[in-house]
Amino acid sequence: MDEGYRDSIRARRELIVARMADALGRAGRSLDEVQLVAVSKTVGVDEVRAAIAAGYRVFGENRPQELVRKTAALAGDPDLPAVRFDMIGNLQTNKINAVLGRASLIHSIGSLHLAQAVSSRARRRIDAGELDASADVLIEVNVSGEESKSGFAPAEVRAAMGELMELSGIRVRGLMTMAPRGDQDIARRTFRGLRELRDELERDHGVALPELSCGMSEDFEVALEEGSTIVRLGRVVFDPSFALQ
Template sequence: MEEYLEAIRSRRASIMGRVAAAAERAGRSVEDVKVMAVSKTVDVPQVLAAIEAGYRLFGENRPQELVRKLEGLALVPKLPELSFDMIGNLQKNKINTVLGRATCIHSISSAHLAEAVSARAERRMDEGAMAGPQAVLLEVNVSGEASKSGFEPDELRRSMAELVELRGIRIQGLMTMAPQGDKDIARSTFEGLRELRDELADSHPELDLAELSCGMSEDFEEAVLEGSTLIRLGRVVFDPAFTLK
């Protein structure tokens, strides 16, 4: 495990160097970009190595894995303050599993899901089990790919007036995923997300839509160039064999 720790510590230095360089090109501060370690394919020992390497924000795709990782880490003394977000598709029958555990849910992909999360969070708030609304991001299918979930941009524009009225959620920004294999298309996708965020922020000044969650292992530099505030990195963090291109 010591060899693995050194590998991911070295990789983190490379990642952060690239993030800093992309931020500088965009006239941004590297402090404005959070780096999430997506731990969906690894176990608790690998998460502990990532913590020792310097990561503090983690993302899980499945509610049951979120619970398992949190329970495993709860047995480890003297850990630093950590955040675990839910970034994968969320089924309505798993909402209760995520509430109170995920710091933020990135994958609110429809008005119906937003309403369901809000209703259950409200119930917990009224019972005193949650101190406030659940932080969420709205997932947007900017690229229009049929295989991807999320609001269509025009659908989100139509839905925003209703979404902002939901008492059980606190909308913090937007999330998207870009098509794989073409960095130019990826950058255009991230640009579209930023432009949509700016438009919605103008039309709904009561919201603070500061967060743009976009950019993964193969396209995080393009995301930073287009304003991403949170990049979600899995293989590039946890797999020493993954090649940084």
């Protein structure tokens, strides 16, 4: 890996963290309340290694086969610090077993059927001694209502929440959404809507949903101002040509 690229990753991380701190400060929050996920779905293992050297410790993949490939490539390297991988993309039921035990958090549970399938596979793996604990998941919500986006509609989450919380093979840790691109005001309303829905579900069901996964390269500062606890940053982390001011 070119040393210049490594230097670029490191310098960009410093700027990203500074911008995160400024956005959080405007909301009366601090950096220790937020997890930065470096979305590595478009880069190779060498780029992930460069990001690890720059200080990143959590990565996100949207394809199970890439999750398998990268975790295998990094496993057992004594020179690397501990890192984790999350599954952030759409998950098909026939790929669940590839994700369980490799992804620390599944961000994309977008239907009751998928939640039930992950729960069932996880219970089976736990009973077989192949998995240590239930899978930590986030419920994907299509807050903006865009037809192109997957996930529960807010009304569907309200109706299904009781059943979701009772599934023994998963632990629902919070909610995830994506905002329409190109409009910061709409993004803000989307992220605020996710936070308000989380607060409503916590109140109505007596549960804790501490995680809000929202905010990407174009809108992470707005997301942090509106309560995000996990931001998923790809191009701004790995692409030296992506504008970072």
